Amino acid sequence: xxxxxxxxxxxxxxxxxxxxxxxxxxxxxxxxxxxxxxxxxxxxxxxxxxxxxxxxxxxxxxxxxxxxxxxxxxxxxxxxxxxxxxxxxxxxxxxxxxxxxxxxxxxxxxxxxxxxxxxxxxxxxxxxxxxxxxxxxxxxxxxxxxxxxxxxxxxxxxxxxxxxxxxxxxxxxxxxxxxxxxxxxxxxxxxxxxxxxxxxxxxxxxxxxxxxxxxxxxxxxxxxxxxxxxxxxxxxxxxxxxxxxxxxxxxxxxxxxxxxxxxxxxxxxxxxxxxxxxxxxxxxxxxxxxxxxxxxxxxxxxx
Numbered sequence: 001x002x003x004x005x006x007x008x009x010x011x012x013x014x015x016x017x018x019x020x021x022x023x024x025x026x027x028x029x030x031x032x033x034x035x036x037x038x039x040x041x042x043x044x045x046x047x048x049x050x051x052x053x054x055x056x057x058x059x060x061x062x063x064x065x066x067x068x069x070x071x072x073x074x075x076x077x078x079x080x081x082x083x084x085x086x087x088x089x090x091x092x093x094x095x096x097x098x099x100x101x102x103x104x105x106x107x108x109x110x111x112x113x114x115x116x117x118x119x120x121x122x123x124x125x126x127x128x129x130x131x132x133x134x135x136x137x138x139x140x141x142x143x144x145x146x147x148x149x150x151x152x153x154x155x156x157x158x159x160x161x162x163x164x165x166x167x168x169x170x171x172x173x174x175x176x177x178x179x180x181x182x183x184x185x186x187x188x189x190x191x192x193x194x195x196x197x198x199x200x201x202x203x204x205x206x207x208x209x210x211x212x213x214x215x216x217x218x219x220x221x222x223x224x225x226x227x228x229x230x231x232x233x234x235x236x237x238x239x240x241x242x243x244x245x246x247x248x249x250x251x252x253x254x255x256x257x258x259x260x261x262x263x264x265x266x267x268x269x270x271x272x273x274x275x276x277x278x279x280x281x282x283x284x285x286x287x288x289x290x291x292x293x294x295x296x297x298x299x300x301x302x303x
Contacts, residue, residue: 004090006111009120013088022196024189024203029142030123035130035149037156043132043139045153047076050139051104052146053113053129055091057084059185059238060143061127066234067147070276072159077150078103082110082127090125104133114138144177147231160276164231172225176232180224183210185239192251200252208255211264218263222270233271240268 004013005027019025035043035050052068054061068077080102083094091110093101107113111125117138130139130146140146151165165173182190183206190203214236217224224232239247243258259265271277 003086004088005124006114006121008122009115009118011089011111018193018195018199022194022199024193024195024199026186026189027124029126029140030121031117031129031138031141032145033139034145035139035153037153043135045149045157047157048078049132049134051078051080051131051133053080053082053102053110053127053131055082055084055086055127056098057086058127059242062238062241063234064128064130064143064146064150066238066277067150067164067231070160070162070164070274071150071154073150073154073157075159076154076157080104091127104131144235147234151231164229164234166228166230169225169228169230173230173232176224176230177235180210180214180232180236183207184214185235188239188243188247188251188253191253192247204253204255207253211256211258211261215261215263218267223267229271229274237268237271240264241272 004011005015006012007015017025017027033043034041035045037045039045052064054065056062056065065079068074068079079100080093081098081100082091083096083099085096089109089111093099093108093110102113105113105116110127110129113129113131114121114125116136117131126141128143128146129141130149131137132139140149148165151163187203187207187210191200191207194200194203214224221227223229224236240258243253247253248257258268
């Protein structure tokens with residue numbers, strides 16, 4: 001299947017994210033506005049103003065849905081879910097079980113939402129997308145920034161008393177998210193989308209070196225940044241959840257399975273069984289691999 005993008009507002013399929021050496025280089029996201037509690041950014045955190053577009057098949061979008069759910073923002077920020085499988089026409093709204101149509105813009109294709117924000121938009125049409133109903137534009141389509149806004153700027157409206165970005169750990173959390181992004185979160189794609197043997201070997205080596213490193217860390221502490229769950233854990237979780245099912249085979253990330261890493265595997269099960277999380281996670285993939293996660297009890301030997 002050939003994926004597409006928008007160029008000057010027109011849908012095209014003749015493009016690449018690979019360099020001359022066959023390396024996959026992800027295009028940067030385009031919309032980077034910020035919602036603030038006091039509205040000083042021009043986008044104020046307030047109920048029923050914003051709408052989140054996600055695909056539960058996408059780990060980047062899935063992380064925003066998790067924070068949205070765990071922070072208790074269901075009555076504050078409305079939600080649409082596109083089909084979990086991307087098509088040659090990009091992300092679409094369908095009648096696939098679990099999908100939620102677009103009541104805000106009435107879009108059939110997610111690219112229509114991008115074009116309402118910028119009729120001359122050039123770039124990938126990706127999820128997640130955070131839409132402002134008041135100004136009729138996309139606020140942000142960068143998952144890391146969206147989860148941070150959900151976690152820190154909507155405090156007056158959240159229904160759950162959880163904080164995944166505590167002040168004393170903020171520097172460590174940011175460093176950890178940086179550390180796992182390129183070799184792991186993006187590394188599975190750099191491996192799967194490599195177009196040369198050299199590019200593949202470079203990516204897969206970095207991926208498993210990083211997994212080896214965090215396997216060792218998790219042998220000494222319960223979560224990536226210590227004793228409590230942070231944004232960094234949810235950023236890693238959505239990649240690990242898909243690892244044995246999708247990345248190991250389809251993306252050829254097959255030096256080892258995640259289940260071959262005792263600490264990472266138990267860490268994944270631990271996160272999966274956090275209260276309120278399973279409803280977000282089970283919508284992602286229905287498979288024997290994920291069933292194994294849902295039915296296995298927490299390991300009492302976790303640090």
